[in-house]
Amino acid sequence: MDFDVIVLGAGMVGVSSALHLQDRGRRVALVDRRGPGEETSFGNAGLIESSSVVPYAFPRHPATLLRYLRNQSTDLYWDYKALPTFASWLARFWWESSPSRLEAAARDMFPLIRRSVVEHDALIARAGLASLVHHGGWLEAFRTEAEFERQSEVAEAKARTHGLRVTPLDAAALQARECGLAPGFSGALHWQDPASVANPGALTKGYARLFEEGGGQLLTGEATTLRQQADAWTVQTSQGMVSAREVVVALGPWSDKIFAPLGYRIPLRAKRGYHMHYEPTRAMLSVPLVDTEKGYVIAPMQGRLRLTTGVEIARREAAPTGIQLGRAEHIARPIFGLGQRLDNAPWLGLRPCTPDMRPVIGAAPRHRGLWFSFGHNHHGLTLGPVSGRLLAEMMTGATPVADPYPFRPERFR
Template identity: 45%
Template sequence: MPASAIVLGAGMVGVSVALHLRRRGLDVLLVDRQQPGEGASFGNGGLIQREAVHPHPFPRDASEILRIARNKSIDAYYHWGALPGLATPLLRYWWNSEPQRYARIAEAYAKLIETCLDEHYAFARGTDAMPLLRPIGWIRMYSDEASFTAALAQAEEGKRQHGVNFTAMDSQALVAAEPSLLKSRHGGIHWTDPVSVSDPHALVMSYAQRFLEAGGRFVIGDATSLTRAGSGWRVQTSDGPAEAEQVVVALGAFANKVTKPLGYDPPTFGKRGYHRHYTLQGNAVLNRPVLDTESAFLLAPMRAGVRLTTGAEFAGIDEAPTPVQLARAEPVARTLLPLGDAVEPEPWMGVRPCTPDMLPIIGKLPGQDGVWCAFGHAHQGFTLGPTTGRMLAEMMTGERPFIDPEPYRADRF
């Protein structure tokens, strides 16, 4: 199965890289251990987050760190046994979240985010993906005037610096927008630019179908079998060994399992997340995704029902699911919205791939000719897949990247 490029990983990032490479004339084989979109891309808030120009920093306030350390919250939970292995990357994450360092990082991060809508629509227009994209934005609600005022100030800064659009909402506007809410809130910010996706898995599958229609190929395979094959690379698949001149590692939180044997072991770490869908009682509706700052979870209307998502769980990426946060969130969510029965018998779990400096790793893998990296997008792999795919494909084919790739280079670690 000769090919010019093998892309390892068929989530939103891997599928996007493969499609961009195929559209540039490469013979591309997409390889994953499961079907496209069934990893971390399957479970998220379903938002293409044009407003997310600031990555998630590590808390710097002592009281906030103490709250999380108690391990009782909905937004963060950790396994004690995982902490020794996480100590170094989390300490570097904390260090990079210092305000001056964070400002420089956020500037590079925003350059990616600013492109996300254009790059998604470039894939979706004229296809069955378009009905999945709902330009309705999402709402973040606040319980008190102080937090609401501070959030509005940050939103104004995002609008001035990065063209982020929003509408401020008082308590009456929140009720008018979401009449089924059971609790009142002081105010909210309606981020109007983001696109809400009614079925994130279906969107990845739609992009994967564009790849296949363009002449690309997909096969089940074992990414960890990657080895040198002359001047190229070989990987074992269900159809036998496949070889290519170049290979892209787009394996999210599991990328180190492939890159470490090649001599590259960046200090990445995983944030596990869970979701579950619920029906709504009676005639209740949820018109757009809503995040309640006080409760620290997102409720999003999906094809399958209302999706309840959790924050970050710090654990080994191969450990069995422990949906503690979802168990904490569900009873609180029922006081906010009249949820009915759970749709699935068990919650879904996935792992977000994170880096200590909050920037993805995009570019050449150090010390290995023909190997490229496309992972470490943390909470925004779904948002940034098409952007990453275009930028990396331009680099691999000798074009001038439409975004300067310097801040995301692999050898910064």
């Protein structure tokens, strides 16, 4: 064998998995068609979100559903041509979002969410990347006084239950904290436990350098060349064919290109999203801010402001629309002082999502040596290191950092 393990996919999840396997004595090859962190891990809002203890669920309030049906909102845009391919997935997502099932999902995800910052911090210290990370939390802002008061009560209850730190800020306190904001928000919740990343792509590349410095091999190759030959798995790379006894599929929204031909029916879908960078015309935000009622995020990114959109339901390969970005930009520009666009075109990314809001982590039930780690929904950056540790512990027979049962691939039949 050339290697003990081949990891397919050099996003945050794949790089973290490779690092943790290497730490446990495995000879690892990390294979991707592009450089580390140049797909989904490049374009997110940069939140290591240790306070998101309840997954993003299918909305159930009639007013919200009616607003989405009109297809005029900033937080969701849907392409009617894609709805037939999403219909069964959305139906399952709605069912899994019932109060009791959502509570179960939150309970299953909590052991991973609560360790997200500490697992990142360990890799950040080893890789010397502290300058990219700010431990200042994030702001959840509200435009209406009624919603701010209602969500403040919910947040304080959640904080007590899960041991989180949150501070409600009224309009005056928010303005005093973030002097670059124009009036428009009635208040905000300052979630203090999460961290934010000033360049998510650079963080992923930094972890990949740490992997290479430890002796790991970063190779360019096409994952769809994966083949099983006797007791080995082989992949064609720019340096030739490589083989290993075990292989990890960590390809995010493209993971189905491997598991589907092998006969696995896992309901993985890609929610699309956009970002654009802007020149700031006023004082920079100190931490990312979510405009909760409009459904977008503004995050400081190394002297620029990054606007990231909500969810677009469209075919994975469809051309970019930019509709959501245009709507969000129109709303955000005056309150945040967004200056000129700094990118030639909006960036389009894909969020790999399962309808039960849990990632798929574990051994493939019908193929020896095949392992899965994908479907982290909106939290690939957040959960990369902790899920990489969990997978590596499972593969090496160590005591797992969390119960892996809720994430088993065979839960989907």
